[in-house]
Amino acid sequence: MSDNVIRFGGSHIGNQIALQNLKAWLAGSKSRNYVVVSAIPQLLDLVQFNLQQVFLQELDEEEILNEIYGFYIGKVDEQPSEVYSKLAKQLVGLLKGIGLIGDYSRALKDQVLSFSEKLSVEILSSLWNEASIIHPEDIDLRVSSDFGNATFLSVDTDKLNKLEEGVYLIPGTYGIDENNKLARTGKTAADYTAAFLTKELGVDTLKLWGLDNDFQRAKPAIIENPEIIQRLTYSEASELAYFEHYSFHPRTVEPLEHAHIPIQVLSAETAEGKVQTVINTETYIEEQIVKSVACTDDISLLKLDGPGVGLKPGILAKVTNQLNDAGLNIKSVITSQTSINFILSKENGAKALKLVHKLGFSAVTDIKVVNDVALIGIVGHGMQQAYGVSAKIFAAVANNKINVILSGSGASDLVSYLVVQESDKEKSVREVYKAFF
Incomplete structure (x- = not known):
């Protein structure tokens, strides 16, 4: 049985075409499919904004809860599930406590921001009934204690390998440190999470199901319809990741480079899994040099x-x-x-x-x-x-x-x-x- 590790961007949650195409692509797959999910961008922004505002004004718990519930209702067209509602109340409770204390540690900040991924996965789960949720805590996904920029260290592969075939949704960007505190590996680091799992599970390719911003010759807002770059090295991809018009985490290549595991960016617009960009160790120099x-x-x-x-x-x-x-x-x-x-x-x-x-x-x-x-x-x-x-x-x-x-x-x-x-x-x-x- 050959496993798949796929990164699914939070911006695709609620995008019926992208989700249906992924479901169709995985249909009939006799394997374990680990779908690592990033936060819905607007939901992450909401959590960050309220974390900053909690010291400036009194927390309006009902208003924030309604905003969080609005994401679920808008994507699923139903009232929030019991689990989603519970998570939303836990988040608001944390924000309230931070407001009373008047400060927060990096560890507490990571804990608050992680709710954006947990809530996003619950929304995706409601849209994908066949999928199950696995949290990093469930698979002992261990990270260093560098809160906000943690490094993945280990994962219980035995637990993962004992799972039956199917689809498993994993909230990306965080793990558990040596003191069992939650630590995030970056703002939008689901790519990095997926890459680490790919390497640890011995999967032959990391697949990114679409990018918010493709690897293109230039920023589309400046150059009209720039060509998608078909081949990149790990170093080229990491370099481009530092510019905001590429939605790729720079550390994604770290677990994969020495094992020579390629990354494929697949188009989310079709169910064929069309490869748009391949990232690997092969140095491919184009005629004009510049990519x-x-x-x-x-x-x-x-x-x-x-x-x-x-x-x-x-x-x-x-x-x-x-x-x-x-x-x-x-x-x-x-x-x-x-x-x-x-x-x-x-x-x-x-x-x-x-x-x-x-x-x-x-x-x-x-x-x-x-x-x-x-x-x-x-x-x-x-x-x-x-x-x-x-x-x-x-x-x-x-x-x-x-x-x-x-x-x-x-x-x-x-x-x-x-x-x-x-x-x-x-x-x-x-x-x-x-x-x-």
């Missing part, structure tokens, strides 16, 4: 400047440790002898500035954050081996009078970065795209 021109304006630039920056040891290490201890993620670092530039999310720029000022570097003469910027990522293996790729990139922006604030090219065979003014983001993407496609 995608990605972008994001969700960045801020933390700049540490000074003539002694390149001479004074430990500056980079101290900053990264300080930001890591505060739970602030660094997207990338671009350095020179007189400047260290940290690319962070926009919301983390001001926080990082305060933390770094406390370190008191004598060799740093100026520390500042630049916010009105955008990051352009030109992605594709083979950049170091192919003549003229960097020249073509810089010619495309220079010929169109786009000022490059910062660039990182040559450090990797995989990606070149441009930091430009936020107002130049779309123009930069269009011009670099035209240069290669």
